[in-house]
Amino acid sequence: MAQDALKALGQALPEGAIVIGADIPASIAADWSTAEPVMPMALIRPRITAEVATALAICDALGVPVTAQGGRTGLAGGAVPAENGVAMSFERMAAIEEIDPLAGVAVVQAGVPLASVQASAREYGLMFGVDLGSRDSCTIGGNLATNAGGTRVLRYGMMRENVLGLEAVLADGTVISSMNRLLKNNAGYDLKQMFIGTEGTLGVITRAVLRLQPAPAASASALCGFRNADAMLGFLMRARSRLGQALSAFEAMWPSFYSHMTGALPELRRPFDAPHGLYVLIEAAGAADEAIEERLHALLSEALETGEITDAVIASSERDRADLWALRESVAHFGRVLGPVIAFDIGVPIAAMGAFVARVEAEIAEGWPGIIAMSYGHIGDSNLHLVCHLPGAGADQPHEAVSDLVYRRVVEVGGSVSAEHGIGTLKRKALALSRSPAELALMARMKRALDPNGTLNPGKVVTA
Ligand SMILES: Cc1cc2nc3c(=O)[nH]c(=O)nc-3n(C[C@H](O)[C@H](O)[C@H](O)COP(=O)(O)OP(=O)(O)OC[C@H]3O[C@@H](n4cnc5c(N)ncnc54)[C@H](O)[C@@H]3O)c2cc1C
The missing domain is CATH 3.30.70.2190 (Alpha-Beta Plaits)
Structure with missing residues (x-):
């Protein structure tokens, strides 16, 4: 099967669009999270949407999993390829196609780094409202797929509030071009929402229409x-x-x-x-x-x-x-300062924040003497980050037990197990703590309807 797929992809895609074997860079196997790296059997590097569609149709027909990758700065394991799957990188689809200052929109390809969009908008006296510490490496495709938040959510909202339209390719290769530029458009279902925050499990995003704001003087x-x-x-x-x-x-x-x-x-x-x-x-x-x-x-x-x-x-x-x-x-320097970490990105009601941090930091210190547990976050958005590292434990950090403790307290205060980083693989077990059985069943139905063969980023977010 693998050989059939590689042969079919090699025949259908132009030269340079597929990389295999030792030529695949090792960095493709991992993202910024602690998820175990997995080397894909091939790396696909499309230049245009039609190549994305061709590759997906082949993989879907031959049962080969496809994981879309942006800058691999994700913190939930979402961009880690599947075993015997292919990774699809958007590094060659990184153009800013147009900036329209009158409409206040930027039309961009999925692989463009967030910082490039911000810089281009500035040239027109405009700004893009989303900003993250990973701005130089993360991509618009990844930002959309994770519904990224960051430091300006208080004022401009999350990624979802900063996009007007997008183009995505379904698992079977169908191109859904929903490149709306209008601020108001209630003509039927707002299809772009299916691809925002769904971590590459329902479709692969190829282009987007972003909403720009006047740059503050x-x-x-x-x-x-x-x-x-x-x-x-x-x-x-x-x-x-x-x-x-x-x-x-x-x-x-x-x-x-x-x-x-x-x-x-x-x-x-x-x-x-x-x-x-x-x-x-x-x-x-x-x-x-x-x-x-x-x-x-x-x-x-x-x-x-x-x-x-x-x-x-x-x-x-x-x-x-x-x-x-x-x-x-x-x-950004946790890796250098701490080494392996147990990281949380949780939603906690603002009023409960102070008592929550005091209690959880104390309980963690009591349970694991000597542990480093640090709290910070986008407090105006009810978003707390907690990062722990047990010195001396190396890669063998007490993930499971610390997570049990933290998530128990999150549930008690009516919080969320993921505020902005998404579920990926790392928080899959915890998802049921934040979503009802009916909500989970609907997610699985959506996954089955859009990706019946389980081609797109299998093992992430939901089980179909
Ligand atoms: C130093 C640092 C600071 C950070 N700060 C923040 C922060 O403040 N707020 C925040 O929300 N996040 C933050 N992050 C996390 C991360 O940067 C975001 O999740 C970002 O949106 C991921 O973008 P990416 O291009 O790197 O995506 P990747 O990591 O490559 O992928 C993330 C997910 O999106 C999917 N995906 C990628 N591209 C596509 C595509 N074209 N179509 C469909 N699916 C796709 C992947 O399959 C995966 O599931 C930070 C990370 C770091 C390292």
């Missing part, structure tokens, strides 16, 4: 120190009411994260002399006449006066701003 950032979570939540409400739409980021770092990362990475600046009970990186952005800096200053003075904030450092230059963001984006 002014922005201001500050790092704030708090006594505790209650003070931080009071400040979040004040920031929302004073800044409104101008509030563009509200990223929290618990001392467990802040102390460990600033201690481990000497290149990070420590803006405060004294430690705090919690840290928040706040950003405001808006038009030139919105007095953004003044409004942020006024908000901070007010909150310092009421005692909500214990201390604050305002970025006074682009360099300062980059230094503050480097603290938050030091998450």
Whole structure:
């Protein structure tokens, strides 16, 4: 079967579109998650949608699993190829086809890196609302397939809110071109939603129409120190009411994260002399006449006066701003600082956040003496990240037992086992904790209807 498939693919696709054997780069086997790497039997590198369709039709007919890959920065194992399957990379479909400043849209191919879209939009005085720490490597196809979130969700929403249309190829090779550019279009089902956040299990995304926003002319950032979570939540409400739409980021770092990362990475600046009970990186952005800096200053003075904030450092230059963001984006160095980790991306109701972190960090410390457990997250979006590492355990981290503990507490507070990274393979067991049997059955029905042979990214998200 494998040989038949390779022969058929080799005959149907142009030269250079299929790579096999030792020529497949080793990096193709893994993503950024802790999922076990799997080497595919072939790597397909289409240049156009028609080649994607041809390859999928052949694989579907011959029973060969296909895993779409973007930048492989995913944190749930979704981009890891299936055994005896093929990986489909979009590195040669990475063009920005058009930017239409009047309509405020960008038409792009799936393999374009997020940072390239952001840079192109800026040239037109526009911006793309989604931003992640992995911006230089992750792709629009991967961002759509995971419904990525990031640091600007508070203001612009997740990937789903920033796309107007897309083109996808079904398992049997049918091309669904749904490249809508209109802000309002209720003509029948909104088909693009089937491919957003479904991690390459219902179709392979080839192109998209993205929604662009006016680029803010002014922005201001500050790092704030708090006594505790209650003070931080009071400040979040004040920031929302004073800044409104101008509030563009509200990223929290618990001392467990802040102390460990600033201690481990000497290149990070420590803006405060004294430690705090919690840290928040706040950003405001808006038009030139919105007095953004003044409004942020006024908000901070007010909150310092009421005692909500214990201390604050305002970025006074682009360099300062980059230094503050480097603290938050030091998450990219977990591999170097910690080694293998047990990572959680959970949804927790904002009001429960403080007590949740205190309890879970304490229970983990009690259960695994010496463990490092660090909390941080997009708190304005109810999204907490918790990263654990047990020194001395090497690759043998206590994944299962720590996950049982954390997810038990997530269920108790009515949270979610995945806020933005998706399910992939790593959170499949946990999915049933966040979804009802009826919801899971409907997901399986959708999978069977669109991919009856189980060709697309099998083993990920749902069991059909
Ligand atoms: C340092 C760092 C910071 C991060 N920060 C954030 C963050 O703040 N918020 C957040 O949400 N995520 C974050 N991530 C996770 C990751 O960057 C996102 O999930 C991103 O959207 C994945 O994009 P990718 O191109 O790398 O996709 P991949 O990892 O290659 O793939 C992810 C999933 O999408 C599928 N897929 C990829 N391309 C296609 C396609 N064309 N068609 C159909 N399916 C496809 C894959 O099969 C897989 O299931 C971070 C990761 C890192 C390493």
